[in-house]
Amino acid sequence: MTPAICVEHLTVTFGEGMLAFRAVDDVSFSVMPGTAFGLVGESGCGKSTVMGAIAGRLTDWQGKIAIDGEPISGRRTLPQRARVQMVFQDPYGSLHPRHTIERTLLEPLEIHGLDDRDRRIGKVLEQVGLPQRFRYRFPHQLSGGQRQRVAIARALILSPKVMLLDEPTSALDVSVQAEVLNLLKTLQEDQGLTYLLVSHDMAVIAHVCDQIAVMREGRFVELTDKQRLIAGAVENDYTRLLREGV
Amino acid sequence: MAKPTQPMLDVENLKVRFRTLAGPIEAVRGVSFTLGKEKLGIIGESGSGKTMTGRAVMRLLPKSAEIIADKLQFEDVDLSTATERQMQSVRGRRIGMILQDPKYSLNPVMSVGQQISEMARFHLRVGKREAEERTLAMLEQVHIRDPHRVYRLYPHEVSGGMGQRIMIAMMLVASPSLIIADEPTSALDVSVRGQILELLDEIVVSRGIGLMFISHDLNMVRSFCDRVLIMYAGRIVETIAASELENARHPYTIGLLEALPRIDAPRDRLAVLQRDPSWLEPTR
Numbered sequence: 001m002t003p004a005i006c007v008e009h010l011t012v013t014f015g016e017g018m019l020a021f022r023a024v025d026d027v028s029f030s031v032m033p034g035t036a037f038g039l040v041g042e043s044g045c046g047k048s049t050v051m052g053a054i055a056g057r058l059t060d061w062q063g064k065i066a067i068d069g070e071p072i073s074g075r076r077t078l079p080q081r082a083r084v085q086m087v088f089q090d091p092y093g094s095l096h097p098r099h100t101i102e103r104t105l106l107e108p109l110e111i112h113g114l115d116d117r118d119r120r121i122g123k124v125l126e127q128v129g130l131p132q133r134f135r136y137r138f139p140h141q142l143s144g145g146q147r148q149r150v151a152i153a154r155a156l157i158l159s160p161k162v163m164l165l166d167e168p169t170s171a172l173d174v175s176v177q178a179e180v181l182n183l184l185k186t187l188q189e190d191q192g193l194t195y196l197l198v199s200h201d202m203a204v205i206a207h208v209c210d211q212i213a214v215m216r217e218g219r220f221v222e223l224t225d226k227q228r229l230i231a232g233a234v235e236n237d238y239t240r241l242l243r244e245g246v
Numbered sequence: 247m248a249k250p251t252q253p254m255l256d257v258e259n260l261k262v263r264f265r266t267l268a269g270p271i272e273a274v275r276g277v278s279f280t281l282g283k284e285k286l287g288i289i290g291e292s293g294s295g296k297t298m299t300g301r302a303v304m305r306l307l308p309k310s311a312e313i314i315a316d317k318l319q320f321e322d323v324d325l326s327t328a329t330e331r332q333m334q335s336v337r338g339r340r341i342g343m344i345l346q347d348p349k350y351s352l353n354p355v356m357s358v359g360q361q362i363s364e365m366a367r368f369h370l371r372v373g374k375r376e377a378e379e380r381t382l383a384m385l386e387q388v389h390i391r392d393p394h395r396v397y398r399l400y401p402h403e404v405s406g407g408m409g410q411r412i413m414i415a416m417m418l419v420a421s422p423s424l425i426i427a428d429e430p431t432s433a434l435d436v437s438v439r440g441q442i443l444e445l446l447d448e449i450v451v452s453r454g455i456g457l458m459f460i461s462h463d464l465n466m467v468r469s470f471c472d473r474v475l476i477m478y479a480g481r482i483v484e485t486i487a488a489s490e491l492e493n494a495r496h497p498y499t500i501g502l503l504e505a506l507p508r509i510d511a512p513r514d515r516l517a518v519l520q521r522d523p524s525w526l527e528p529t530r
Contacts, residue, residue, distance in 0.1 A: 042435035144292075173291035173462065178505035178516035185515065200436065207507035207516070230512050242436055243509060 002069040003030035004162055004194035005037070005054065010063035012049050023049040024061070025218035031211065033068075033161070036188065036195035038209030040202055040242060046218040047198045051164050054196065055086050068161055082112055085155035089167035091147030095139040101125075101150050102135040108158050124153045127190075128183060145176035149183065156187065165197045169204060181207060202243050206230055214239045253280035254423055254456050255303065258317035262298045262480075265310050273298045273311075275480035276528060281424070285450060285457045287471035287488060289464060289502075295480040296460045300426045303458070304341060305333050320424065339369040341424045342417035347433040348409025352401040359385075359397030362416045369420040384415040388445060407438035414445065425450065428460045443470055464491070464506060476502075479526050498525055 012024040024046045031037040039047040052058040054065055056076055065072050067083055088094040095104055105121045114120065125132060128149040139147055148168065155163055168184070169177040181204065187193060199205050205212055206229050214222045214236065222236040234240050262274035274295040279286070290296040302313050305325060318326040323336055345351045353361055359381055366377040378397075385393035388411040401409060410430060417425065427446065431439040447470070450457045461467050467474055468491050476484045476499045484496040494500055504517035 042437060174464065174502055175291065175505045175519035178507075179518050181507065182515050182518065201507075202436075203507040203509050206509045206512065226512075230509055238437075 001032060003066075004033040004035075004068060005029075005031040005196060006064070006066040006069075007050070007054070008064040010050065010053060010061060010065065012046070012053055012058060012061045022218055024053070026063075027215075027218075027220055028063075029211075029213060029220070029223070031162075031194055031196060033194050034188070034192040035211065036197060036209040038205035038212040039196065039198045039215055040200065040205045040212060041215035042200060042242075045215040047215050048166060049218075050215075051086075051166055051196060051198050054162075055084060055164050056081065078112055082108075082158040083160055084162045084164060085158055085160040086164040086166065087148070087151050087155050087168045090171045091144055091151050092139075092171070094151050095147055097139055100136055100138055101130075101142075104139075104150060105135075105154055105157055108154060112158060114158075120157055124157045127156060127187065128153045143176070144172050145179055148172060148176075148180050152180075152183065152187070159191075160193070162194045162196065165195055167199055168197070170199070170201070177204075184208065202229075214242065253282045254321050255281040255458075256317055256319040257281075257299075257303070258315060260299065260302060260313070260315040260318060262295070262302050262307065263312045263314065264308075265312070273480055274302065277477070277480070277482055279475055279482065279485065281456050281458060283454045283456050284473060285447070285459055285471040287467035287474040288458060288460045288477060289462065289467055289474055290477035291462060291502075293479075294477040296462075296477050297428055299477070300343075300428055300458060300460050303426065304337055304343060306337070306343075338365065338417075338422070339420045340422050341426060342420065342422035344410070344413050344417060344425065344427040344430045346429040348404075348406060348413050349401070349433070351413060352409060354401050357398050357400055358404065358412045359399075362412070362419055365416050366419045380419055381415070384419050385412075387418070387449075388412075388415045390415075405438075406434050407442060410434060410438075410442050411445065414442075414449070418449065421453070422455065424456045424458065426458045426460070429462070430459075431466070432461075432463070439466075464502060481526075481528065483525060496525075497522060 008028045010024055010027045011022065014021045014023055027050060039050060041047045053061045072080055102121060105124065106117060109117045109120060121135065122132060125134065130146065130149050169180050172180060188195060197205065197208055206226060210226050212224050212229055213220045216238055222234060222239045224234060228234065234243060258278045260274055260277045261272060264271045264273060277299055288296045288299060301307050303325065307313065313326065315326050323332065352358065362381040362384060363377040366372055366380045382393045382397060385396055390396050390411055404412065431442050434442060449455065459467065459471055468488050471488045474486055474488050474491060475482045476496065478498050484494060484499050486494055494503065501519035505519050507516060
């Protein structure tokens with residue numbers, strides 16, 4: 001089977017000469033379709049940069065990235081972009097405050113020239129568990145959890161293969177986090193989505209992900225899986241520190 | 247339940263009300279508790295009133311807020327009737343506060359040493375030289391390795407963990423008897439978080455300070471505090487020893503605990519909290 005995401009020797013450097021900073025240093029991993037891969041680490045470890053390179057937010061990187069076996073580089077085609085969608089950390093910041101939910105969901109459809117827009121919006125709202133009347137609301141009329149559902153709907157509406165989740169529940173309360181994590185799991189099972197989840201919370205990572213990479217200073221210090229993480233069979237002291245937290 | 251030593255803070259039926267165009271809103275709706283020389287956790291989700299409770303004790307609320315309480319006694323001061331002048335001798339001097347993010351709480355155009363010295367000069371009325379000495383001693387107490395170097399640094403030159411140590415040093419210089427820490431580690435990385443909690447614990451225990459620890463993080467409060475108040479919609483729904491949290495009785499507390507993903511107890515789906523309107527009513 002072809003991996004949904006295949007990253008080989010990814011290196012990202014910011015700045016030049018003396019000031020050059022290697023944010024990601026020779027990172028390789030692959031994620032099988034329908035599974036979830038977790039990147040865990042503290043601020044500045046490079047986890048979001050890895051995601052940025054895969055998402056196409058960063059264009060200046062070295063190495064190889066392939067989505068569904070198709071290598072991506074430089075300028076991406078529309079179908080390539082539709083295949084990888086992203087959900088951001090802060091649902092307060094990631095939705096346009098003066099666009100209704102319908103307007104927000106319409107935008108990806110317009111960009112990608114998809115028809116049958118009304119039905120698609122109706123369907124995606126249902127998938128994320130929001131009532132149809134929310135179409136006509138503005139983000140400030142929604143709670144944090146509802147907003148994050150809208151952000152997930154916006155990613156989902158292009159029927160992506162891969163979802164990039166950048167700390168999708170860090171800005172939410174515990175009880176709302178549970179709802180969003182449950183939704184993400186249901187969506188993954190129903191649609192065979194592949195997830196790349198970035199988080200600093202080991203418990204969230206262990207709950208969602210099958211494979212887990214622990215990052216520090218731009219490198220993977222440990223590559224492990226759910227069972228080993230839960231059993232506490234970790235090799236690296238840093239992994240243990242993050243796992244035990246406080 | 248851990249018996250608090252003679253309470254230094256006694257709060258009875260505290261209410262915080264905001265006047266808004268749409269009528270008054272009660273953010274805190276009748277909260278009663280006492281605090282001794284202990285680590286008291288206040289847990290709640292956003293909007294539960296936990297921060298407002300802490301701020302009401304400091305009387306640090308916007309003008310539109312009204313503080314009503316049957317009793318709001320801190321040591322010998324009645325906080326509900328104290329004048330602003332009296333409050334100034336309490337705030338910072340006898341009750342210290344640590345906020346979430348040192349990046350925003352420190353003055354960006356003053357060196358950290360100057361900021362700590364200012365506290366000493368203002369509250370303890372000591373001279374410049376002595377304030378500086380006390381500051382250096384305090385920086386050493388919060389385990390900053392090179393106090394002379396750090397004294398001259400500006401807030402943007404220090405890391406988050408170091409910034410929080412500086413905040414703690416600044417607050418400790420006036421030797422308060424009560425500390426209100428509002429999400430003191432939420433902006434910090436996991437590995438730094440542990441060190442800051444250790445430092446707080448060391449200080450609170452060795453100096454016999456009362457600590458009000460406001461947080462949304464159940465796991466952290468469970469392992470750090472002695473006693474926990476769980477707040478929901480402006481009320482305390484349960485008070486429990488931190489070690490007994492596993493045996494909580496209120497459905498909200500149980501719901502919160504079950505909604506938490508746990509590495510030691512993996513589940514396919516997390517329990518979703520079903521909110522019961524009866525939780526909004528006063529208990530008993």
